[in-house]
Amino acid sequence: MTAARPLLDVRDLVAGYGQISVLAGVSFEVGEGEMVAILGGNGAGKTTLIRAVSGVIRSAGGRVIFSGRDIAGWTTDRVGEEGLIQVPEGRQVFASLEVEENLRLGAILRRARANAKSELERVYALFPRLAERRRQAAGTLSGGEQQMLAIGRALMARPVLMMLDEPSLGLAPIMVDAMFETITQLAREGMSLVLVEQNVAESLAICKRAYVLENGKVVLSGRCDALLADDRVRQAYLGI
Ligand SMILES: Nc1ncnc2c1ncn2[C@@H]1O[C@H](COP(=O)(O)OP(=O)(O)OP(=O)(O)O)[C@@H](O)[C@H]1O
Ligand SMILES: [Mg+2]
Structure with missing residues (x-):
């Protein structure tokens, strides 16, 4: 227990x-x-x-x-x-928005706004593939990359529990x-x-x-x- x-x-x-x-x-x-x-x-x-x-x-x-x-x-x-932040089933990224725009939306909560810049660097360090593709439309990412993006977006909200x-x-x-x-x-x-x-x-x-x-x-x-x-x-x- x-x-x-x-x-x-x-x-x-x-x-x-x-x-x-x-x-x-x-x-x-x-x-x-x-x-x-x-x-x-x-x-x-x-x-x-x-x-x-x-x-x-x-x-x-x-x-x-x-x-x-x-x-x-x-x-x-x-x-x-x-x-308390969830990474929803099926990723649910915003297909027409760029990778970085999707990530920034994760930091829209009050708890996350002030740290958005450093969190973004942290997410890119965790997922270098997202850093390489930061200007790519999210809808054109592979399934695996979209899952990284979904997790990255959740991390931007500075979760206590994910x-x-x-x-x-x-x-x-x-x-x-x-x-x-x-x-x-x-x-x-x-x-x-x-x-x-x-x-x-x-x-x-x-x-x-x-x-x-x-x-x-x-x-x-x-x-x-x-x-x-x-x-x-x-x-x-x-x-x-
Ligand atoms: N929006 C909805 N309206 C009505 N019933 C729903 C809705 N979403 C899910 N259900 C029903 O609720 C039950 C549980 O679904 P849920 O999506 O929670 O299962 P799950 O364990 O996540 O399954 P999976 O592994 O397939 O994702 C199912 O019988 C499903 O048909
Ligand atoms: Mg399910």
Whole structure:
């Protein structure tokens, strides 16, 4: 378990879309400086969970305690100002804007404006390919480069906790490895992270703890090394 008071403490979260209920009371926590994986197959509710935590959709019940405050019902901007930043599924970069314009939009939050210049240099140091392509329209980047841009944009907001929704989706194996290496580096630097993934084996290899979602419920959770050895995980998600 994590420290007495986790950075993010989600309790019995209920959320969905209109009449459609998706999350049926999900609880999970993230300690300061911890990297936690949320795993599960298509339609399990992973994206809905990230959206409900970050305020993109309104939760219908439960609590989202971040840095000691219940942020359930807050707007995404307000949640972002607290330092809880998501990298959305499917990158969602602004295709017609240049790489650097996309990055600068990440620093639009009050918390980030003053440091935009130094953060930009940090992002370019982390992703030299983005520096080389700073004047290129984001829509013409490769899938892997767009994912770098999406992460870079989130970094511009100076996150305390970054939630990544399937960063490896659609990437070639070599890009997947590079992406996981970058995420590991951010964790080493002390960033708190939530990693939503279908890439179960790789995620369990780099995270400390994980939660497995099925049908809007946590069906398994624990330390990643224990989950890697768990027969249910091996059969259902690793195919071994
Ligand atoms: N905007 C929406 N309106 C109605 N239902 C939705 C909406 N978005 C998602 N759903 C439904 O909610 C359920 C959970 O979807 P969600 O996107 O959270 O799954 P996921 O675990 O992220 O899946 P994937 O791995 O495919 O991204 C699915 O049954 C999906 O059809
Ligand atoms: Mg999803």
